[in-house]
Amino acid sequence: MxxxxxxxxxxxxxxxxxxxxxxKLGAILVKTGxxxxxxxxxxxxxxxxxxxxxxxxxxxxxxxxxxxxxxxxNMLDELGFHYEIWRTEQDVIDSKRNAIARxxxxxxx
Numbered sequence: 204m205x206x207x208x209x210x211x212x213x214x215x216x217x218x219x220x221x222x223x224x225x226x227k228l229g230a231i232l233v234k235t236g237x238x239x240x241x242x243x244x245x246x247x248x249x250x251x252x253x254x255x256x257x258x259x260x261x262x263x264x265x266x267x268x269x270x271x272x273x274x275x276x277n278m279l280d281e282l283g284f285h286y287e288i289w290r291t292e293q294d295v296i297d298s299k300r301n302a303i304a305r306x307x308x309x310x311x312x
Contacts, residue, residue, distance in 0.1 A: 215258040225295045237275035244302045252285045259290040
């Protein structure tokens, strides 16, 4: 496996569509390695969190996540770090709502 293949996550069919939708809602998306993006919500979030966009049709399938993604997600779980898996536009909307709910009032002015 070449470095480029290792460093580049495979994109699901709905990746571009959900990323574009998230940007319209104010998300700042930065392409990363293990999962698709690091995300912050403009005017709400003060830090980035990992997000992977997945095809909702593959939810629960054995090959939904690559071995590298599984390892990274397990590490995040063990450390108690926040990450999200987006499969639908509703997941993106819920992400922003949850960010608003977690944000201190001073960040929402």
